[in-house]
Amino acid sequence: MADATIQEIAERVLQKLSVLERGETAEHADQLLVMGIIASVNEELRDDEICYWSDEAFPQSIKEAFSDYVACFTVGDFPSQKNKAKYEGEANENRFLRKLARLSSSRERVDRPTKADYF
Numbered sequence: 325m326a327d328a329t330i331q332e333i334a335e336r337v338l339q340k341l342s343v344l345e346r347g348e349t350a351e352h353a354d355q356l357l358v359m360g361i362i363a364s365v366n367e368e369l370r371d372d373e374i375c376y377w378s379d380e381a382f383p384q385s386i387k388e389a390f391s392d393y394v395a396c397f398t399v400g401d402f403p404s405q406k407n408k409a410k411y412e413g414e415a416n417e418n419r420f421l422r423k424l425a426r427l428s429s430s431r432e433r434v435d436r437p438t439k440a441d442y443f
Contacts, residue, residue: 327381334358336391341402374425386427393420
């Protein structure tokens with residue numbers, strides 16, 4: 325399965341925040357705002373050695389968890405009572421971060437194949 329683009333992640337975040345319905349296209353300003361937050365979150369995760377993906381290609385395996393985590397940082401820009409309960413607050417942020425870290429830690433981070441030595 326192909327990697328998700330930053331635009332697809334941004335749209336998924338907006339869907340999670342109930343700004344978009346499935347099949348709708350995001351307004352350009354909303355998409356730019358979320359894409360900027362995604363870039364910042366990616367840098368933070370890279371500093372914490374959680375992010376192994378590029379800023380332009382997100383593995384499908386982390387798409388949902390990453391979108392939930394980014395939604396925690398964008399919920400203030402798209403307020404809704406339903407969204408606040410799910411995404412606002414440090415406890416929710418930590419919950420989604422733990423899930424994302426668990427998913428990304430199972431990925432092997434090598435740039436070339438390794439060969440096992442048998443004795």
